[in-house]
Amino acid sequence: MRGAAAHLLLALALAALVALVQRALSPYAVTLLSLVLMQVALAVSLQVTNGLTGLFSLGHPAFMTVGAYVSAILTYPVRRKGFMMPDLPPVLAESEWALVPAVLVAALAAALLALVVGLSVLRLKGHYLAVATLGLIIVVRTLVNNLDGYTRGGLGLSGVPRLTDPWTVYAFVVLVWYLCWRIKHSSYGRAMMAMRENELAARSTGVDVLALQLFAFVFGAAVAGAAGALTVHLVSVVTPGAYGIPLAFTLVVMVVIGGQGSLTGAALAAVLVALASEALRPLEESLELYGLSQALVAVALLLMLRFRPQGLFGSREPGLLVGGSNLGGSSSACPSPARTTPRAVSAGTAPSTPDAPRS
Amino acid sequence: MLRLAELWVRRGAGAVLHGVSLEVPRGELTALVGANGAGKTSLLLTISGILRPHRGELWWNPEGEEPVRLDRLSPKRIVELGVIHCPEGRQLFASMTVYDNLLLGAHQRRDRRAVERDVARMFTLFPILGERRRQRAGSLSGGEQTMLAIARALMARPRLLLLDEPSLGLAPQMADRIFETLLELRAQGVTLLLVEQNARAALEIADRGYVLEGGRVVRSGPAQQLRSDPMVQRAYLGIGA
Numbered sequence: 033m034r035g036a037a038a039h040l041l042l043a044l045a046l047a048a049l050v051a052l053v054q055r056a057l058s059p060y061a062v063t064l065l066s067l068v069l070m071q072v073a074l075a076v077s078l079q080v081t082n083g084l085t086g087l088f089s090l091g092h093p094a095f096m097t098v099g100a101y102v103s104a105i106l107t108y109p110v111r112r113k114g115f116m117m118p119d120l121p122p123v124l125a126e127s128e129w130a131l132v133p134a135v136l137v138a139a140l141a142a143a144l145l146a147l148v149v150g151l152s153v154l155r156l157k158g159h160y161l162a163v164a165t166l167g168l169i170i171v172v173r174t175l176v177n178n179l180d181g182y183t184r185g186g187l188g189l190s191g192v193p194r195l196t197d198p199w200t201v202y203a204f205v206v207l208v209w210y211l212c213w214r215i216k217h218s219s220y221g222r223a224m225m226a227m228r229e230n231e232l233a234a235r236s237t238g239v240d241v242l243a244l245q246l247f248a249f250v251f252g253a254a255v256a257g258a259a260g261a262l263t264v265h266l267v268s269v270v271t272p273g274a275y276g277i278p279l280a281f282t283l284v285v286m287v288v289i290g291g292q293g294s295l296t297g298a299a300l301a302a303v304l305v306a307l308a309s310e311a312l313r314p315l316e317e318s319l320e321l322y323g324l325s326q327a328l329v330a331v332a333l334l335l336m337l338r339f340r341p342q343g344l345f346g347s348r349e350p351g352l353l354v355g356g357s358n359l360g361g362s363s364s365a366c367p368s369p370a371r372t373t374p375r376a377v378s379a380g381t382a383p384s385t386p387d388a389p390r391s
Numbered sequence: 392m393l394r395l396a397e398l399w400v401r402r403g404a405g406a407v408l409h410g411v412s413l414e415v416p417r418g419e420l421t422a423l424v425g426a427n428g429a430g431k432t433s434l435l436l437t438i439s440g441i442l443r444p445h446r447g448e449l450w451w452n453p454e455g456e457e458p459v460r461l462d463r464l465s466p467k468r469i470v471e472l473g474v475i476h477c478p479e480g481r482q483l484f485a486s487m488t489v490y491d492n493l494l495l496g497a498h499q500r501r502d503r504r505a506v507e508r509d510v511a512r513m514f515t516l517f518p519i520l521g522e523r524r525r526q527r528a529g530s531l532s533g534g535e536q537t538m539l540a541i542a543r544a545l546m547a548r549p550r551l552l553l554l555d556e557p558s559l560g561l562a563p564q565m566a567d568r569i570f571e572t573l574l575e576l577r578a579q580g581v582t583l584l585l586v587e588q589n590a591r592a593a594l595e596i597a598d599r600g601y602v603l604e605g606g607r608v609v610r611s612g613p614a615q616q617l618r619s620d621p622m623v624q625r626a627y628l629g630i631g632a
Contacts, residue, residue: 219494219498222487222491222494222495222498223495223498225484225487226484226487226491226495226498229484229485229486229487230482230483230484230485232441232478232482233478233482233483233484234484234495235441235466235467236439236441236466236470236475236476236477236478236482237470237475237495237496237498237499237543237544237547238466238467238469238470238471238498238499238547239467239495239498240465240467347486
């Protein structure tokens, strides 16, 4: 139960931070906080898709784009839909949705897309998924650009209602964290890590590899879709290229730096990378060295892979969040997350990370 | 029991099994011996559904139930039927704990309490695993890893256990202990199909044996009879060269 208490405390501390930032700091800081939290949700969900299963998906930006446009179109003010989106069918043209149903439909749309892509691509071995999802980003962008009767094409959609505030984002992060934590520490999470480590052995113990991979991929896409939707209602604008290949790269870096399979690691890496990029922006502008932050993130990745290839946390979570049952004794029948994170393992021993991207 | 009828299996360009027929009677320990590349591992992979035969049939006939044709089922379904494969080279989840490896063996079971009881049973059967329950599987010695691989397979409550080279790479003393464990399992009513390069040891503990050469069964019969077969002695037991 100690683990649950630690989680609750963490959630309260984060709530206090959100309240404090909102009260004491500028609107810029509030938006920054919301965007950082959003990156945390994205990185943590990608940790389930990629980190736990050993898949290598770059598709998050594509799913975010889908989610953003779906939700933007659903919630757009009816009186302006006529000239902004002339091709909309009457049902959509005459309705103006509320935030929650729109975000749910956005997540569903992204999940459906992932299901179709996953069913065809996950049967292939190796890094086909990386190539396919990279292609998906481009396909989605091209579609959005050309369906200009729905999306205004390259102009982008502006004036999307601002239905999200930092508290919505906060609730979203907490929900995503909860879901991912439960998945990781269920028997399915254990099976995902097992198949990442040794697919043949996992299959011969009866793990349905394809079903689990598909689940992880679709789950990540749904979270990305919802995140895209919530972001568009935060910044009120979306363009076809808003979420592209650089973001896919950044998110994968967060997973690798955090440690493949560690939710805490991904969250921490997301905060670090997002804040570092933001802090470097003035420097980029004054030196006119645009792209400096990306270069530094790339260098950080290289250093990490050279000196600590298992990432900050390996596959593990800090003992405090996991709870007190680390110390042997299986008297309780309930599944304990501690069992995937033994203390006996010293921090220096590297769990094998055969699928860590090295490109 | 398990029955293979005229099973043909391709891997890549060529066939690795050329019409293999064999039977594994219930409650017995059946040994499958042969040289490297004879098709022993492919045969086990076919039984557990990881390889698909392109001709022939594979029937599983558990006690008091309808026979089931295995060669069209998924690996997951075959595990659910109680046919469990303990793969060659142990194939543990090396960075996970001994305890997690055992739980993964019971992945398809939903009876959480019975699974915990079985974990305790494994720690009685292999006390050293109990001592090392929190250690990474990759940090165990070779013999301990083999014990864990067998224990993980037992966690699935096998009715038929397929063992692929459990003695591979072990010191003779440790190999003997593994073979003793197999006899214990047979005494408990588990049906066993044992693939071994160590033909001498395998035929000593088995009830019945098959000799595989180039993907074909070239000899079969009670283990005792095979042990005195001149061809088997010459080729596999190193007697009378």
